[in-house]
Amino acid sequence: MASTVGAVARAPAAGGKPSVLYLRRANDGLAAALRARYRVHSLYDSGAPLLAFLAGAAAARGGGEPPRAAVVVGGGAIQVDAAFLDAAPCLRCVVTTAAGLDHVDLAECARRGVAVAGAGETFSADVADHAVGLLLDVLRRISAADRFVRRGLWPARGDCSLGSKLSGKRVGIIGLGSIGTLIARRLEAFGCTISYHSRRAKDSATISYKYFPSVINLALESDVLIVACSLNNQTKHIVNKEVLEALGKDGVIVNIARGGNVDEAALICALKGGGIAGAGLDVFEKEPEVPAELLSMENVVLTAHEAVFTVESASDISDLMIGNLEAFFQG
Numbered sequence: 001m002a003s004t005v006g007a008v009a010r011a012p013a014a015g016g017k018p019s020v021l022y023l024r025r026a027n028d029g030l031a032a033a034l035r036a037r038y039r040v041h042s043l044y045d046s047g048a049p050l051l052a053f054l055a056g057a058a059a060a061r062g063g064g065e066p067p068r069a070a071v072v073v074g075g076g077a078i079q080v081d082a083a084f085l086d087a088a089p090c091l092r093c094v095v096t097t098a099a100g101l102d103h104v105d106l107a108e109c110a111r112r113g114v115a116v117a118g119a120g121e122t123f124s125a126d127v128a129d130h131a132v133g134l135l136l137d138v139l140r141r142i143s144a145a146d147r148f149v150r151r152g153l154w155p156a157r158g159d160c161s162l163g164s165k166l167s168g169k170r171v172g173i174i175g176l177g178s179i180g181t182l183i184a185r186r187l188e189a190f191g192c193t194i195s196y197h198s199r200r201a202k203d204s205a206t207i208s209y210k211y212f213p214s215v216i217n218l219a220l221e222s223d224v225l226i227v228a229c230s231l232n233n234q235t236k237h238i239v240n241k242e243v244l245e246a247l248g249k250d251g252v253i254v255n256i257a258r259g260g261n262v263d264e265a266a267l268i269c270a271l272k273g274g275g276i277a278g279a280g281l282d283v284f285e286k287e288p289e290v291p292a293e294l295l296s297m298e299n300v301v302l303t304a305h306e307a308v309f310t311v312e313s314a315s316d317i318s319d320l321m322i323g324n325l326e327a328f329f330q331g
């Protein structure tokens with residue numbers, strides 16, 4: 001398992017498939033793979049509110065044994081917290097399809113002996129690719145140029161406004177885990193200079209990028225800030241008004257981590273007032289809502305929390321989830 005806190009498993013009832021709660025909306029491949037092996041209770045098929053659904057499944061109202069494992073999606077759609085765990089006291093394993101575990105109360109799961117498995121590094125390369133894509137798009141104005149051509153403005157207005165070079169940019173990465181490291185490697189190949197901030201400096205024998213203990217100092221010495229850290233109490237609004245001011249009017253922000261890592265109101269203010277030059281955002285504070293002001297900004301590129309998803313990663317995550325569930329049910 002990618003991450004485990006105290007697993008307690010026993011064999012399923014003789015002859016029956018083990019029961020699994022399925023708390024994701026789409027991903028037909030994963031749902032079908034689960035149904036082939038388990039008795040699946042699907043929240044979204046049931047139409048019931050979450051806690052009522054959990055309580056019904058725990059009471060095994062549809063027959064069979066109560067489910068001891070749940071598959072949940074990340075990104076804030078469902079919070080695995082004390083109320084969730086109270087409603088399904090039989091649960092001993094939570095398998096999430098997300099890399100970031102901010103939607104799971106790990107301490108509460110550990111206290112109750114509930115094992116937790118995440119997506120680990122399954123998506124790291126996809127997210128790193130997406131971060132580079134957003135940055136290139138903002139700097140070279142690819143989406144803006146696409147809109148310009150489609151609107152038929154080329155013949156009338158001539159060239160659209162100039163973009164800015166990626167090579168030579170000083171890139172500051174906030175969070176140098178597996179995703180941050182892959183972003184750094186990709187951008188080194190573009191001729192960028194990499195620096196980073198994280199909880200502590202990495203071993204200098206393996207990582208030679210300059211370490212900044214202060215995000216403000218990192219911003220002062222960067223043209224681009226890429227947010228690639230997990231979301232927790234220490235990293236909520238790690239990019240705030242002061243950091244944006246330090247980044248300055250030519251600076252660009254890319255966020256592929258969590259919306260809550262960036263103070264969205266301060267970001268909008270900085271973009272509106274020319275305090276920074278642009279932003280590439282895959283995540284937002286109140287997904288799926290995106291502030292209307294961002295929608296009309298030509299220097300902002302927006303995607304729908306999709307950095308992790310590719311055809312390949314969807315298949316990899318299905319294999320990993322099944323592997324984690326099998327490991328749990330086999331003890």
Ligand SMILES: O=CC(=O)O
Binds near residue numbers: 074099123257
């Ligand atoms: O953002 C998606 C994830 O954490 O997997």
